[in-house]
Amino acid sequence: MTQSIYGDLYQFSEMSGRMNMPVHQYLLATEPAIMFSTGTSSQAEWILPQIETILGGRPLKYLFISHMESDECGGYRIFQKKYPKIVIITSPFSARELAGFGYKGRIIVGNEGKPLIDGQLSLSFFDYPSEVHLQNGILVMDRGSGVFYSSDLFARDTSDGRVKDGRWTDVLQNIDTVLIPDEKKRLSLMKDLEHADPRFVASGHGVCVRCSSETYR
Template sequence: MEQIKILDDLYLFRTMNQDINLTFNQYLLLGSRPVLIHTGNVQQAEELVMKIKAILGKAELSYIYFSHFEADECGGLGIIHSQFPQAKPVCSQVSARQLRGFGFNYDFVVKAPGEWLETPEYKLDFISYPAEMHLWEGLLAFEAQRKIFFSSDLLLRMGVASATPVEADWHQEIRDITPQQVASPEARHTLQQTLAALPVKYVATGHGPFLTV
């Protein structure tokens, strides 16, 4: 697992899966209430725990935010939570319901699109992510202080990812969102309009390089 300091207070953790030619990214945003963005799967989470502990030292992890219910986004939640039991999972209502159905009875912070999570050092604005089976609603997040869009599976790149940020065109990225990513034409259009209105400076992809736009 690679560890890259992207900004003074933002770490990226990355694992390449050669079999599917895809990297898997998780992020740690520091501050008085550190937040982990995605847990990785179980194997990734075990490595992640050691890295987070080394970075945080005596500080506690406050939140574990994940965009939707899938192995690479929240499969490692049990492992991360067992090591940071005070950390509250932050997710959509559907994700919390799914996880409770699998026996994860944590103190979830359930957020809806249009709501936010604000601390002194960051503000995560949540956006609807209608991308899962049954068009289940997940949550994308825009960090308003640094203008970082956490794109999850929405804006991604296959293949080996560069260790340094890659330049991209924000509006082209939005236009490139495919029906495979958001199947409903109406939901895709609404999402594209919502994203186009955001003053995004960075895209923290779930898979691929970190983008500057």
């Protein structure tokens, strides 16, 4: 049974042969609950029973999809089958793509400057130039828990272990020119994130970062 990695945040992890790196998905078991990425369809199959146990029969309300890639959303149909009323939160680009794949469930488009507040969740969104043709995906920060889901943003951090301590200002310096080759968009994202001040960076790949107030202020 998966243990909490930070407060109500649970990490599900698998080594992806295709990407040759660990792929992480996260459940934030707040009220309502939200999942950050589904993993591939095979990952979704083994994650879902654990989610059901952690939530103790409560429904999973939200599914956050940063961008259209199999490790981020390959299992979305399996999640929707288990939770038919699930609401997908994603970028405008991915919302259009999902419609094209025949998805008929509810979609909320995450916009910068338009937070989503629901119960314990207080979600802010950041444009993230991650898609093919550099169209935007999105990233998300829950201000209630202090959790920031960073998707592929820090994917090249190969530090050992599941969690390390760090300063947010230092973490931001790792935003990769390989993952975001457009210099203007990379600098713009760094500026947008400057004041996010998360307490925990839930990375889509590699090590997570615990940003204690003592270390980043």
